[in-house]
Amino acid sequence: MAASGKGDAGGAPSKRKAEENPVDGQPQALSLDLIREAIRGEIKEAVGEFRHDMQTVTRRVDYVESQVTQKMQQTLNMLDEMQNRGQKHDEILEQLQEANREFHHRISNLEKGGGSAIGSTDSTSAPTWGEAKPPALVIGGWDADQDAATTKEEAENILRSVDAPIPAQGLFVPGVRRGYAILPVDERIGETWERRKTRIQDTINKVRAANVQLGQRPDGTSRKVWIALSQPPEKRRRARLAAKVKRLYLSLGGEKSILQMEYGSGSAWINAQKVCSATAPQPPNTLEAGPGWVDLDCIARAVGRSKTAVEKEWTPLAAEIH
Incomplete structure (x- = not known):
């Protein structure tokens, strides 16, 4: 038994040596294949990381290129828009210059006594435009959809009741x-033109003095008969714009003493600040109205009301500016 145990103890070192070098008792040397395999693994790992980095860089470059392209396109679009606006402004400027030349030409004719306005200094004959188109008065105030026969009859009755000098x-x-x-x-x-103008003015004064009431509008304001000398369509639209703005301002409780009107240009001023016009350029944040524009913000501040309330009152009035 002792011999057997000794034999086992003595045999263990021999077995370990055999495992270390089963051939000649020397440590096993690294082979070329093992070195190659190790290097190949390192290279493969490095190449994989490099590819991942390159893909990341490529994606970033693509993103930057897309952003730059988008910004460049936006810039080009803005340049095109600015160029188009510049062309429109040039056209408007040319039209204004032409209108200015025509205006100065007419003023020059008037100063030389050759004008054709109603205020001509020639008192023995009607103005030039009167020869082509005789002057006329427009009397209205009724509902726009009223039957023509009814409107005619009521207008005739008013003229007769005030004994108008024009039949x-x-x-x-x-x-x-x-x-x-x-x-x-x-x-x-x-009859001279001066006497004729006097009859026209007398008729206007008598009808206005009669202050004929025609009921109420849908907004609750009074509808009255009005009368005016017939004007060219564009001039009538300008005057109508100013008149509607005046009605809006006064109906909201505005102070009449700070209101100034110029019907020929379709303009109105509240406390020296222009609130509408058919001839002046339209400022920003104003509303287009008929032949011109109106500043509802300014009117709202002047009467101490909200813009929403002013817009509500303005909507039916704006519809009457044809």
């Missing part, structure tokens, strides 16, 4: 349904 026989309504009628001014033998 109502020639009065007519230009349509099947209108809220106004046209009264041509008759020509009398031997």
Whole structure:
């Protein structure tokens, strides 16, 4: 038994040596294949990391290129838009210059006594435009959809009731349904243009002094008969714009003493600040209205009301500016 145990103890070192070098008792040397395999693994890992880094760089470059391309396109679009606006501004400027030249030409004619305005210094004959188109008065205030026969009859009754110096026989309504009628001014033998103007003004004054009421509008304000000398369509639209702005301001409780009107240009000023015009350039943050614009913000501040309330009152008035 002792011999057996000794033999086991003595055999263990021999076995370990055999495992270390089963051939000649020397440590096993590194082979070339093992070195190659180790290097190949390192290279493969390094190449994988390099590819990942390159893909990341490529994605970033693509993103930067797309952003630069987008910004460049936006810049080009803005340049095109600015160029188009510049061309439009040039066209508008050219139109203004042409209108200015025409205006100065007309002023020059008036100064030389060759003008054709109603205020001509020639008191023995009608103005030049009167020869081509006789002057006429427009009387209205009725609902725009009222039957023409009713409008004509009521207008004739008003003219007769105030004993207007212009006969109502020639009065007519230009349509099947209108809220106004046209009264041509008759020509009398031997009558000078000054006397004719006097009859026109007397008729206007008498109708206005009568202050004929026609009921109420949908907004609750009074509807009255009005009368005015017929003007070219564009001039009438300008005057209508100014008149509607005036009505808006006064109906909201505005102070009349700080309101200034210029119907010929469709303009109005509240406390020296322009709130509408049909001839001046439209400022920013204003509303287009008929032949011009209106500043509802300024009107709202002047009457101490909200812009929403002013817009509500303005909507039906704006619809009447044709």
